[in-house]
Amino acid sequence: xxxxxxxxxxxxxxxxxxxxxxxxxxxxxxxxxxxxxxxxxxxxxxxxxxxxxxxxxxxxxxxxxxxxxxxxxxxxxxxxxxxxxxxxxxxxxxxxxxxxxxxxxxxxxxxxxxxxxxxxxxxxxxxxxxxxxxxxxxxxxxxxxxxxxxxxxxxxxxxxxxxxxxxxxxxxxxxxxxxxxxxxxxxxxxxxxxxxxxxxxxxxxxxxxxxxxxxxxxxxxxxxxxxxxxxxxxxxxxxxxxxxxxxxxxxxxxxxxxxxxxxxxxxxxxxxxxxxxxxxxxxxxxxxxxxxxxxxxxxxxxxxxxxxxxxxxxxxxxxxxxxxx
Numbered sequence: 179x180x181x182x183x184x185x186x187x188x189x190x191x192x193x194x195x196x197x198x199x200x201x202x203x204x205x206x207x208x209x210x211x212x213x214x215x216x217x218x219x220x221x222x223x224x225x226x227x228x229x230x231x232x233x234x235x236x237x238x239x240x241x242x243x244x245x246x247x248x249x250x251x252x253x254x255x256x257x258x259x260x261x262x263x264x265x266x267x268x269x270x271x272x273x274x275x276x277x278x279x280x281x282x283x284x285x286x287x288x289x290x291x292x293x294x295x296x297x298x299x300x301x302x303x304x305x306x307x308x309x310x311x312x313x314x315x316x317x318x319x320x321x322x323x324x325x326x327x328x329x330x331x332x333x334x335x336x337x338x339x340x341x342x343x344x345x346x347x348x349x350x351x352x353x354x355x356x357x358x359x360x361x362x363x364x365x366x367x368x369x370x371x372x373x374x375x376x377x378x379x380x381x382x383x384x385x386x387x388x389x390x391x392x393x394x395x396x397x398x399x400x401x402x403x404x405x406x407x408x409x410x411x412x413x414x415x416x417x418x419x420x421x422x423x424x425x426x427x428x429x430x431x432x433x434x435x436x437x438x439x440x441x442x443x444x445x446x447x448x449x450x451x452x453x454x455x456x457x458x459x460x461x462x463x464x465x466x467x468x469x470x471x472x473x474x475x476x477x478x479x480x481x482x483x484x485x486x487x488x489x490x491x492x493x494x495x496x497x498x499x500x501x502x503x
Contacts, residue, residue, distance in 0.1 A: 245271025
């Protein structure tokens with residue numbers, strides 16, 4: 179079911195109004211201690227909006243290399259109708275840069291604990307990119323914490339996509355093994371990390387995945403650059419690339435039973451294709467979709483469309499049953 183499309187009429191909230199709003203109120207930053215077994219982690223989050231018992235709260239989960247700062251254009255607008263939270267996943271943003279067993283399941287434990295301890299009731303969780311994969315993991319493993327799921331160009335493979343074809347040529351087999359072994363080396367991780375965190379590299383990547391060039395500001399680049407310079411950032415980065423892959427998207431969808439909204443940035447060179455969209459529909463038919471003329475991060479690339487589509491869909495959900503009305 180198509181909920182909205184950004185090639186249609188302009189949403190009710192104008193971009194000019196949203197810009198003035200989010201600059202004034204993008205939430206209050208706070209810290210929470212996530213106690214996972216015997217290890218304690220310092221976690222940053224943002225809260226905005228009044229408690230709305232008749233509606234589920236919204237929880238926003240960023241993508242790789244991003245943070246709660248990436249939701250500035252959404253928090254202030256959505257908090258006019260909802261209690262809104264945004265969470266820095268461990269290893270990102272203002273959260274601790276710890277050496278940990280990073281994975282979608284690991285981060286889903288963080289999200290679940292946050293919902294249980296801080297929010298106190300099931301939330302509609304919206305996630306972008308790897309944050310979308312984490313959101314799927316949370317809905318699959320901890321359904322009691324989830325009232326609904328909104329995916330913004332979700333990362334993660336379907337079954338069979340991550341298994342490369344094995345070469346039959348002995349030389350090609352050797353080269354493939356050497357490449358795989360090379361990327362396990364910490365010094366290679368360091369070279370990749372130092373290159374990726376350069377401001378020029380960040381801006382170059384954003385230009386590839388954003389549709390709206392005016393959204394690529396110096397402030398956005400700094401929001402991504404700054405956490406990568408904090409103590410422990412490289413160790414956390416290296417740990418992420420050393421972790422085993424998680425379950426495939428189709429396996430997670432098979433375990434999920436809640437309303438799903440797909441917010442597709444259709445100009446994303448990484449996470450959108452008709453083939454990928456059809457796979458989601460094949461494995462989870464009961465979903466709504468919105469098609470947005472934006473790239474990999476539609477919430478920041480075209481916030482007015484995402485805010486309208488997410489708000490309208492979330493207002494349809496029954497707070498008690500977690501089902502669409």
